[in-house]
Amino acid sequence: MQVWAVANQKGGVGKTTTVVSIAGLLSEVGYRVLMVDLDPHGSLTSYFRFDPDEIELSAYDLFERPDLSSSQVNSLIVKTDSENIDLLPASTALATLERKAVGKEGLGLQVAKALRFLKDRYDYVIIDSPPVLGVLMVNALAACNHLIIPVQTEFLALKGLERMIRTIDMINRARKAKLNYTILPTFYDRRTQASVSSLRELHNVYGEKVSGAVVPVDTKFRNASIKGVVPSTLDSGSRGVHAYARLLRNLLEHRKGA
Incomplete structure (x- = not known):
C-alpha cells in the first residue's frame, strides 16, 4: 500500500482537487483507493456529500481514541459513489x-498506526492535509x-x-527515510504574466x-x-484531467524506479 499526502502551508492552492483527481484516475485502472480528510474544514468530506458538522465517526476518532483496533479503524471509513474509492x-x-494535544506525546503517528490496519484493503491512500503546520x-x-x-x-x-520546504527539512530530521516530494504547479493561466x-x-x-504536469485553470x-464526482468521471478529456493524468504517470x- 502506497500513501501519498497532499499538503501546503497555504490554502486555496488546489489540494482537495488534487486528491479527488488522483483518486479518480487510480480507481479507473482498478486500484482500491482510500482518501483521508485531515482538514477540519472538511472540504474533501463535503465534496462527497458528507457533513463534517454532523458526521458521527471520523478521522477525529483516531486521536480521541488512540488505541483503536483494526475493526474500529475500518468502521470509520465510508463508501463514496465512485467505484473503488472510500473516504475516512x-x-x-x-x-x-x-489545544488538546498540548502535553500529550505520540499523537504525531496516529494516522500512520491506523493505516497499518488497512494495508490489505487498499492499494493507495491519499491524505488531504490542512494548510497549517500542526499535529x-x-x-x-x-x-x-x-x-x-x-x-x-x-x-x-x-x-x-x-x-x-522548511517544514519538510524539519520532518526529514525525524524520519528514518527521507521524504520525497513533488511540487505541482496549479491554477496556471498562460495568458497572464503572473502565471x-x-x-x-x-x-x-x-x-x-517541479512536476512536468502543470494544472491549468479549468472550470470542469x-x-x-458541484455534482460530487471525480473530475475524470465528468469529463475525461478536460485539460485539467489530462494534467493530473500526466502527474500520475x-x-x-x-x-x-524507487
Whole structure:
C-alpha cells in the first residue's frame, strides 16, 4: 500500500482537487483507493456529500481514541459513489486537536498506526492535509511515502512554498527515510504574466522537484465538485484531467524506479 499526502502551508492552492483527481484516475485502472480528510474544514468530506458538522465517526476518532483496533479503524471509513474509492471523513472537531494535544506525546503517528490496519484493503491512500503546520499536518507527513505540494502559480504562493520546504527539512530530521516530494504547479493561466513568471521561477529554484504536469485553470473542476464526482468521471478529456493524468504517470514511474 502506497500513501501519498497532499499538503501546503497555504490554502486555496488546489489540494482537495488534487486528491479527488488522483483518486479518480487510480480507481479507473482498478486500484482500491482510500482518501483521508485531515482538514477540519472538511472540504474533501463535503465534496462527497458528507457533513463534517454532523458526521458521527471520523478521522477525529483516531486521536480521541488512540488505541483503536483494526475493526474500529475500518468502521470509520465510508463508501463514496465512485467505484473503488472510500473516504475516512473529517469532523470539524479536528479543529480542537491542537489545544488538546498540548502535553500529550505520540499523537504525531496516529494516522500512520491506523493505516497499518488497512494495508490489505487498499492499494493507495491519499491524505488531504490542512494548510497549517500542526499535529494534523505532521501526521500526514509522517504517514506518507510521497508528498505532493500543489502551488498556485502566483507570487504569494511561492512564498508559502518556502515555508513548506522548511517544514519538510524539519520532518526529514525525524524520519528514518527521507521524504520525497513533488511540487505541482496549479491554477496556471498562460495568458497572464503572473502565471508564466511564477512557473519559470519554480523551475529555476526547485528544478527537477517541479512536476512536468502543470494544472491549468479549468472550470470542469468546479462542475465536478458541484455534482460530487471525480473530475475524470465528468469529463475525461478536460485539460485539467489530462494534467493530473500526466502527474500520475510520473508518480507511478517514480515509484517503479524507487
